[in-house]
Amino acid sequence: MADTDCEGVSMDAQVEKEREEEGGQRTSLLSPQLKAMIRIKKKYLKKPKAERGSNSVRLGHYTNSVNVTSDWALHPKSPQTRKSKRRNTRVLFPNDTLMFKPKKERSRAKPFLILFSVIVFVQVYNAIENLDDHVLKYDLEGLERTLHREMFGQHEALDELMDHLNDYLSTYAHQQPLALSLHGASGVGKSHLGRLIARHFRSVVDDKLVMQYFSKHHCSLQESAQHCASELTKRVVDIVTHAEDEEQIPFIILDDVDLMQPPLLDVLQTFLESDQTNEFLNVVYIFLSSLGQREITAHILLNASTAGAEKPLRNALSLIHPLWMEPAVELIPLSLLEREHIMQCFLEEMTLEGFYPDLSHVERLADELAYHRAAGRQYAKTGCKQVVGKVNLL
Structure with a gap:
């Protein structure tokens, strides 16, 4: 029995030895590299893709031998690339969105600016009102209606005349006097215009502030030119002095200026100079003359209007006397x-x-x-x- 047992044990050992040898032969068929791949597969197969991708980079030289790892080994992504992308990814907020709204501070200069604007507005408004009041006392609107009703065919000349009067009479203090020189042919209404102007201003201001001078009447041919010049000077000085006392503007209307001799024209020229005392700078002179009628007639026949006739008229008048070269003289041609x-x-x-x-x-x-x-x-x-x-x- 002992021998039998020994033989059984030996048989089992031999069988076991043979099995081990057979298993060793079978396992020897797998290379060490393949065994390592199998272990790696079992270890990392169920992990996330990102993690598997990182491992696939390390095992990139095995991707051609194993098909399982082909999906995550074809496009490897290094950790440095992921870190750089993660760093560049920033959360951007809209420009108009602020974490904390700025506190609105009230400007101390704003009330003063508003007050200054109000003061300027009041001053300008008062100045305009004063200008209107100054013009209203001369009733220029009534004068305009009268002239357009009484004068025929002189709308352009009358409009220009009223524009000059409105601009000059809007204030009291001036840098130079105003001289309106009206010229036209015989029968166009020069003398009638002078009478209408004198009558109007006598009715709205003091009669002593209006002087109407007729060359035929006040300086006849029998009298000397020097005597007429001195008489004219005295009358102008008297009316200007009275106007200065009244703080108003006088009106001096001179008819038939074409009949005035050179000494009288010289006197008028001295009154139109700007380097005079203040009372002689606040005067309105109105000259009525037929000088330059040929130039006006020729211009109207060619142009059917008096527009642009001032230049040839001034050239013709400057040859007669330098009075009409003064900058204070405004030429107004009367139409046919x-x-x-x-x-x-x-x-x-x-x-x-x-x-x-x-x-x-x-x-x-x-x-x-x-x-x-x-x-x-x-x-x-x-x-x-x-x-x-x-x-x-x-």
């Missing part, structure tokens, strides 16, 4: 009267004389006058000069 204006003169004169204004009769009287013909228009050569005489013959 057309046939329709002559008919208005007849209607007005016939109404004043008590005649029935028959239109056919008026047209017949208007046809008896001589006319310039240009551009389909008829301009009366003598204006309304002969209207009064023809109406008196009725």
